[in-house]
Amino acid sequence: MRIMTDLGWLDARIVSGPPRVAVLWHSMFTDSRSWNRVVEDLRESRTLVLVDGWSFGKSADLGQVVDDFIDRCVQGASAVVSQVQDELAPGPVDWLGSAWGGHVGLQLAAVQPDLVRSLITVSTPIPAASAAMRRQVKMLLPVYRAIGMRGPVRQGLLGGMLTDRTRQSDPEAIDALVAPMSRPNRGAIARTVHSGVLNRKDLAWAAALVTCPTLMIATDDRGEWSPSECAKITSAMKDARSAVLTGTRALPSLECPGELAALVIDFWAGAGSRNP
Template sequence: MQRSTFLTNDGAQLSYASWPARQADAQPVVMLHSLFFGADMFDAVVPRLGGDYAVLAVDHRGQGASSAGAQPASMLRLAQDTIALIEARVGGPAHVVGSSMGGYVALQMAALRPDLLRTLTLSCCTAHAERQPERFDALEAALREQGPARLVDTLMATMFSEHFMQQGDAQARARWRAHFAALPRSVADAVHGVFSRPGYEPLLPGLDMPVLLCSGQGDRAKRPEDMQYIADRVAGSRHVTFERAGHTPPVEDPARFAAELLRFWRASARVPGEGAARPLAPNS
């Protein structure tokens, strides 16, 4: 794995990780991380892909090692960042994998540039606008006023299942607890971007790339029913539930997450079409 940077048109310096494939003509994969994480949330997933794909994972603006830039971190702006990165560093369509916040970015990408998505994998997100905005307004305010270190227990309970907290990988738990404690207060900007997102319901019937949907049985942030709602509206999509995971299957059950990706990609081999941009809510 190596780290590189990409400068956006408004001055954000995006840091991204890349893992080369064994073959020069391997298909590319772009992975988009959850809120409060970074590209390294996929560290335990990528090695399990066996080197068969060229993987790129970006730290979204204002998170990880990426700077914020002049524009706020809306889902639209993050999608535009990722599209520019794909055009510059990948050069063509990729298998796009989005976890939680990364899923919203991926949906926005599918609306703007469906031709760049060879396949789409969404994990633990929803097609709906935030249904409890007051709850997340309070979280944003607490992050700004108290700082993430005071809220580590809340973040751990939100991002991970009870099973992972009690019986999961102890080293992984310790790693992410320390990571959450070290987050800057400015992560509240990303929280605002996630929870002010539009609804993506109008987009769903027009998705014409293969779609895999992943949910965690123990998710305390989003429900498996949220992913099933998408599955019911996207023809040919597949929904799998991770019984031992909560909101973050790539961290909680990386072996199965990698296995599901490989199964999906191998079954979905296709030449992407030249899709048109899809409709979104007016405030997208």
């Protein structure tokens, strides 16, 4: 599936399942292959639409740094849902987003609630990027443009996204980060990272507006977004709860796919009974 947006084409892979549709949008620094380890479990419950964000997968390169990036992503997400409704099934979708994809889904559910049946965010910080993260990204982006996924760039990215155990024992998980970031379109990828990380704004206002059943999944090894912060946000929302996955940092879909899939499937079963 290819979806035209103001920022260029988005490419999405469809995995057939039951009539209800879930849209999955990946984290920054990787692409839709980061969901591969949960696809077989999740397709038992939903037809899956796995979106590649701009500059990743087969989607169009981002042509410029975008200040209001999540706003523009939400416009693209709305186009994705509209095309899903035309080609696959009418009605709202279940949204599953990791970090970047969680930010997009959260704001989409806030401003266009008719499009989102339920929302799951995975390792998705609600505040704007921390000063420490901004400094690291600002330092590494010029180096990445110059040398690609080597040296300090590779070390910094893998250290920030994956636990020590995964980096030492799971080459497939490492490849799910290294391969998308090793493509020749480094300038476009850098623009997407700049837009999505350095220009990220606090989304507490969006969380306050979300009314659909929501699950926010935190991890025990991501300092930027702790389980307690996640629980505090969900406690103030209309119909939300939090969960914690242990032994993982920013990408549970790679590091603990079985546990993540179980949480998602259980939530979908409950949300479906409340929100047909």
